[in-house]
Amino acid sequence: MTELKNNAQSNAAPPAETEKPAKVWLREVVEKVYQDAWDAKERGEPVGWSASKFPAEIAETLGLRVCYPENQAAAIAAKHGGQRMCEYAEALGYDNDICGYARISLAYAAGAGGDERPMPQPDFVLCCNNICNCMTKWYENLARMHDIPLIMIDIPYNNTDEVNEENITYIKAQFDDAIKQLEEISGRKFDEDKFAEVCANANRTAQAWLKACSYCQYKPSPLSGFDLFNHMADVVTARCRKESAEAFEALAEEYERNVAEGKSTWRYDENHRIMFEGIPCWPELQKLFKPLKEKGINTTAVVYAPAFGFVYNNMEEMIRAYCKAPNSVCLETGVEWREGICRENKVDGVLVHYNRSCKPWSGYMPEMERRFRKNLGVGVVGFDGDQADPRNFSEAQYNTRVQGLFEIMEAQKKGE
Amino acid sequence: MSEIAGTAVSRKYSMGVDIGSTASKCIIMAEGKEIVAKSLIDVGAGTSGPDRVIAAVLKDSGLKLEDMTHIMSTGYGRHSLEIAHSEMSELSCHARGAYFQHPAVRTIIDIGGQDAKVMRIDENGILENFVMNDKCAAGTGRFLDVMARVLEVKLDDLEKLSAESQNEVRISSTCTVFAESEVISQLARNTHKRDIIKGIHRAVASRVGALARRIGLVDDVMMTGGVALNDGVRLALEEELEHDIFTTELAQYNGALGAALFAWQRSKKKEI
Numbered sequence: 001m002t003e004l005k006n007n008a009q010s011n012a013a014p015p016a017e018t019e020k021p022a023k024v025w026l027r028e029v030v031e032k033v034y035q036d037a038w039d040a041k042e043r044g045e046p047v048g049w050s051a052s053k054f055p056a057e058i059a060e061t062l063g064l065r066v067c068y069p070e071n072q073a074a075a076i077a078a079k080h081g082g083q084r085m086c087e088y089a090e091a092l093g094y095d096n097d098i099c100g101y102a103r104i105s106l107a108y109a110a111g112a113g114g115d116e117r118p119m120p121q122p123d124f125v126l127c128c129n130n131i132c133n134c135m136t137k138w139y140e141n142l143a144r145m146h147d148i149p150l151i152m153i154d155i156p157y158n159n160t161d162e163v164n165e166e167n168i169t170y171i172k173a174q175f176d177d178a179i180k181q182l183e184e185i186s187g188r189k190f191d192e193d194k195f196a197e198v199c200a201n202a203n204r205t206a207q208a209w210l211k212a213c214s215y216c217q218y219k220p221s222p223l224s225g226f227d228l229f230n231h232m233a234d235v236v237t238a239r240c241r242k243e244s245a246e247a248f249e250a251l252a253e254e255y256e257r258n259v260a261e262g263k264s265t266w267r268y269d270e271n272h273r274i275m276f277e278g279i280p281c282w283p284e285l286q287k288l289f290k291p292l293k294e295k296g297i298n299t300t301a302v303v304y305a306p307a308f309g310f311v312y313n314n315m316e317e318m319i320r321a322y323c324k325a326p327n328s329v330c331l332e333t334g335v336e337w338r339e340g341i342c343r344e345n346k347v348d349g350v351l352v353h354y355n356r357s358c359k360p361w362s363g364y365m366p367e368m369e370r371r372f373r374k375n376l377g378v379g380v381v382g383f384d385g386d387q388a389d390p391r392n393f394s395e396a397q398y399n400t401r402v403q404g405l406f407e408i409m410e411a412q413k414k415g416e
Numbered sequence: 417m418s419e420i421a422g423t424a425v426s427r428k429y430s431m432g433v434d435i436g437s438t439a440s441k442c443i444i445m446a447e448g449k450e451i452v453a454k455s456l457i458d459v460g461a462g463t464s465g466p467d468r469v470i471a472a473v474l475k476d477s478g479l480k481l482e483d484m485t486h487i488m489s490t491g492y493g494r495h496s497l498e499i500a501h502s503e504m505s506e507l508s509c510h511a512r513g514a515y516f517q518h519p520a521v522r523t524i525i526d527i528g529g530q531d532a533k534v535m536r537i538d539e540n541g542i543l544e545n546f547v548m549n550d551k552c553a554a555g556t557g558r559f560l561d562v563m564a565r566v567l568e569v570k571l572d573d574l575e576k577l578s579a580e581s582q583n584e585v586r587i588s589s590t591c592t593v594f595a596e597s598e599v600i601s602q603l604a605r606n607t608h609k610r611d612i613i614k615g616i617h618r619a620v621a622s623r624v625g626a627l628a629r630r631i632g633l634v635d636d637v638m639m640t641g642g643v644a645l646n647d648g649v650r651l652a653l654e655e656e657l658e659h660d661i662f663t664t665e666l667a668q669y670n671g672a673l674g675a676a677l678f679a680w681q682r683s684k685k686k687e688i
């Protein structure tokens with residue numbers, strides 16, 4: 001028996017100790033995205049900047065290298081460069097009411113620096129307003145600043161659960177047009193076989209990402225849900241790459257091992273489990289985390305999983321998938337997504353970030369909050385903050401709200 | 417049993433200290449039933465307020481700190497009270513305090529110095545949910561402070577003056593700074609102060625009313641916090657929400673009361 005086990009081990013992949021942790025691997029994949037962009041720039045190839053939910057499959061099929069301003073802005077903000085960049089943009093005339101990501105990105109495009117996450121300046125920009133409409137103006141400004149082409153895909157807001165046929169036709173025409181424009185920019189023909197391969201990678205990444213996220217369902221969870229905020233960088237910047245699919249698969253395996261061994265990346269008690277609604281305050285991650293770890297509150301649900309984990313089988317399904325971003329779906333769909341993950345991941349509270357940057361996301365939260373309270377019967381608490389601009393966050397206010405949520409969850413637990 | 421607990425005196429009393437942003441409040445209770453002493457000082461976290469308010473209740477009651485079985489702090493400055501055995505958020509403390517005063521209460525509207533909150537509690541007095549103001553000062557005690565200063569009237573006179581108003585003025589800005597300039601321009605137009613004050617109360621009521629609607633009002637509705645003493649705001653809120661809203665003379669002490677009650681509960685648990 002012992003022998004067999006040893007044999008099996010010697011034939012298998014290297015033991016876990018010598019394997020690279022998935023989080024390192026995932027980080028390297030993102031680094032490579034940016035490095036590839038620098039290399040392309042050096043070779044004199046055009047490099048693009050892309051909205052996080054622009055159909056990445058198109059540029060990837062044409063071999064174009066793109067960077068992601070939202071990811072860059074989050075990285076700059078997390079490394080405490082957010083305020084500097086926001087103030088630079090404000091001095092250029094951009095109001096402080098504008099999304100912090102947009103301000104950081106516009107500042108970078110205008111030459112403000114940004115050593116926290118450098119990336120080459122763009123030769124074209126890819127905008128898709130399924131994310132929000134602020135994106136449209138932001139990218140128009142980028143295009144004007146650098147006098148470069150803007151390839152725009154307009155996704156109508158979905159008032160209903162289903163995407164209607166007219167919208168599909170309308171968006172399909174725009175996809176075709178985007179392909180044509182990008183063929184001109186790249187000087188290459190769009191290859192259907194390559195496209196199929198890229199889509200297969202994107203699907204594989206999405207499936208692996210969803211699988212990794214699904215481990216939050218275990219009680220106790222083998223991971224801290226806050227990890228997902230970091231790992232989502234890969235699903236934003238590299239979802240068409242085989243490497244990110246592999247890295248997410250490795251991540252899922254790690255979680256599987258954690259379950260088997262009773263381990264977790266959450267190193268505190270798990271007295272309570274919550275959904276964290278919205279984008280975190282990147283400049284204040286430590287402060288966000290502090291009362292949660294002190295009180296043993298693990299985040300086991302985040303909205304990103306369904307938002308970026310979409311799988312499709314053909315062009316039409318792909319279009320439908322791109323119609324479904326957090327801010328482009330109707331309230332009913334948004335509530336259903338969230339309540340689904342709250343139930344699956346067994347949360348007993350919801351912490352809502354009223355994000356001063358992200359008006360669309362924060363704007364519908366009061367009504368969502370009301371529905372969560374009614375439908376889930378859990379404590380729902382909101383706090384004010386900002387994903388990138390630290391001037392919009394008060395630690396004392398945040399702590400009181402988290403403590404209040406904790407006390408509600410404690411009382412409900414005792415009442416059980 | 418008597419060996420563990422020491423003297424009879426030491427088993428009897430609990431203390432709740434509510435350190436708010438603009439005032440400190442302290443209550444000593446006997447056996448979680450009866451208020452023995454209470455005190456309020458008009459300065460809060462980071463000042464001499466907490467020490468003074470504690471000294472005042474001890475003096476009034478003739479008790480010593482050692483007589484307290486448990487001391488609980490609450491409010492914005494709750495973390496800074498070294499003598500406290502434990503702390504709890506003002507949300508749970510308000511819920512407990514209000515329930516003690518009036519067991520039929522289900523919704524509590526608390527307007528403090530720098531925040532406004534609406535809490536829903538269940539039939540056992542347990543906090544079910546709450547909403548708080550965002551980072552803006554509109555709809556809080558601070559808003560009224562600023563307006564009273566601009567109008568050159570005492571905070572305590574706002575109620576009386578607004579009751580005399582015949583012709584309420586509309587203050588449309590929710591932002592404290594904008595509302596301040598609106599008030600200044602009304603004064604420049606020689607509008608009567610009482611009418612401006614009525615408009616200010618309405619502005620607070622509409623702001624807090626929106627919060628209350630978000631969580632949903634269930635009767636009985638009670639108002640707590642320093643602003644509850646201003647009947648002008650309470651009446652404006654009643655109109656705004658079309659609900660009866662009552663308050664008690666302990667409105668300002670409600671958080672400290674809740675803390676003293678929790679403190680008693682904790683000391684009993686320890687004894688068991």
Ligand code: SF4
Pocket residue numbers: 099100101102131132133134135327357358359360361
């Ligand atoms: S954070 Fe919100 S406002 Fe900013 S780009 Fe994203 S969706 Fe738009």
